[in-house]
Amino acid sequence: MLRQNISDSRISSLLSNVEKVIIGKPEITELVLTALLAGGHVLIEDVPGVGKTQLAAAMAVSCGGEFGRIQMTPDIMPSDITGFSFIRQGSSEVEFRKGAVFCNFLLADEINRSSPKSQSALLEAMEELRVTIDGKSYDLPKPFMVLATQNPVETYGTYSLPEAQMDRFVMKLNIGYPAAEDELRIIRKGRENDAKSLSPVIEPMDILTMRAEADKVSVSVNAEKYILAIVTATRRNEGIKLGISPRGSIAMMRCAKAYAYISGRDYVLPDDIKFLAPYVFGHRLMLSPRGKSEWGDGFAAVRDIVSSVEVPI
Numbered sequence: 598m599l600r601q602n603i604s605d606s607r608i609s610s611l612l613s614n615v616e617k618v619i620i621g622k623p624e625i626t627e628l629v630l631t632a633l634l635a636g637g638h639v640l641i642e643d644v645p646g647v648g649k650t651q652l653a654a655a656m657a658v659s660c661g662g663e664f665g666r667i668q669m670t671p672d673i674m675p676s677d678i679t680g681f682s683f684i685r686q687g688s689s690e691v692e693f694r695k696g697a698v699f700c701n702f703l704l705a706d707e708i709n710r711s712s713p714k715s716q717s718a719l720l721e722a723m724e725e726l727r728v729t730i731d732g733k734s735y736d737l738p739k740p741f742m743v744l745a746t747q748n749p750v751e752t753y754g755t756y757s758l759p760e761a762q763m764d765r766f767v768m769k770l771n772i773g774y775p776a777a778e779d780e781l782r783i784i785r786k787g788r789e790n791d792a793k794s795l796s797p798v799i800e801p802m803d804i805l806t807m808r809a810e811a812d813k814v815s816v817s818v819n820a821e822k823y824i825l826a827i828v829t830a831t832r833r834n835e836g837i838k839l840g841i842s843p844r845g846s847i848a849m850m851r852c853a854k855a856y857a858y859i860s861g862r863d864y865v866l867p868d869d870i871k872f873l874a875p876y877v878f879g880h881r882l883m884l885s886p887r888g889k890s891e892w893g894d895g896f897a898a899v900r901d902i903v904s905s906v907e908v909p910i
Contacts, residue, residue: 607807608859610798614659618651618792621779625772627859628876629656629744633804634811634855637767637848638723638743640708640758640880645748647772653704653744654792660804661797662701663738669711675718679728680735693730698722701738701801705745709755716762719743723765740804760839760883767848769880769896811858816850816865819909823867824849827874830902836888837898845881852877867908875899 608630615626629652632639641649650666657664667678680696697703698719708716722728723743727736745766747755763769775783783790824846832840852873853865860869879896882888892898 605807605859605861607799607803611659614795614798615652615655617795618655618790619648620782620786620790621775622648622772625652625770626656628768628770631852631855631859631873632768633740633742634808634858635767635848635851636740636808637851638745638765640763640766640769641744641746641772642749642769643746643772647774649744649746649772650704650706651790651792652772653702655795656742656744657700657702658792658795659798660701660740661800662740662804664702664704665697665700666704666706667697668706669708669715671710671712673711673715675715678715678718679722680730682731682733693733693735695735696728698728699735699737701740701742703741703743705743707747708745709747709758711756713756713759716756716758719745720762720765738801740801740808760881763880764842764844766880767852768876770876807858808855811855812851814854814857814863814865816854820853820865820867820870821850823870823906823909824853826906827870827878827899827903830906831878831882831899834888834898834902836885836891837882838885838888839883841878841881845878849873849877871903871908874903 612623612626612630616623619626629639633656641652643649654664667673676696678696678698680694680699682691682693684690685692705719722737722741726739726741727734828841828846831837834840849870853869856869856873857863857865875896878899879894882895882898884892884895884898888898892901
């Protein structure tokens with residue numbers, strides 16, 4: 598938890614505002630902000646009712662950005678996400694109607710319930726920050742962030758996200774149930790515990806400014822080699838069929854810079870990388886049967902691998 602080290606009033610105000618709604622989960626809000634300043638997207642895998650929607654809405658409201666939500670059902674069409682062109686009635690003019698993706702913060706709820714064709718409609722938006730309809734490209738608002746959710750319990754009627762799409766998410770998080778005392782506060786707040794009750798504390802332009810400042814954080818050669826050592830270890834482990842790609846290495850570099858920036862430093866520490874590794878790398882791994890038996894999931898696998906990699910001094 599970084600809270601005691603944060604000196605930037607924009608960051609502290611943003612986190613404090615979000616935590617009026619997301620109670621007892623400071624680490625999660627810090628990680629989402631890290632992903633936002635790294636220019637990435639977040640996949641949240643958790644059971645219903647733990648605050649996934651409220652987290653996305655609270656972040657959007659706090660940043661003064663536009664919040665969009667789309668329920669990823671099996672019958673949803675790619676045009677519902679990206680938009681579509683049509684000929685206006687009574688004329689020959691072609692008009693473009695924007696889809697749900699045209700916002701600052703998009704909640705793709707239960708993303709694994711939509712068909713692969715609809716899931717793939719998000720790929721260009723997440724990577725290129727634009728959509729292409731009928732050969733014409735449309736830029737998305739800036740900043741743009743996708744927070745996608747999926748339910749790990751229900752598997753009936755779901756479609757697993759392909760590796761290419763999983764790799765587009767800079768982090769995968771799990772909110773988890775609140776502690777007893779935190780849940781008591783949530784119950785007592787009742788209807789007040791809603792993102793609609795919040796007011797903006799910064800502007801979207803502030804996010805873009807902080808991104809540029811975070812990008813200037815320095816990364817030592819030792820820190821770079823530490824990232825590479827962890828990545829290489831995932832590619833050589835017999836329990837892993839598919840290790841971390843160069844896109845994963847780049848994502849770690851961006852997240853480490855953003856995390857150091859949030860903590861008030863202009864340099865990355867190996868501890869930043871060590872802490873972030875399971876969240877940034879875990880969902881990018883494909884485990885072998887032996888790996889699944891030993892670790893269960895990628896998050897545990899990365900934690901085990903990181904503990905065996907020598908930390909540079």
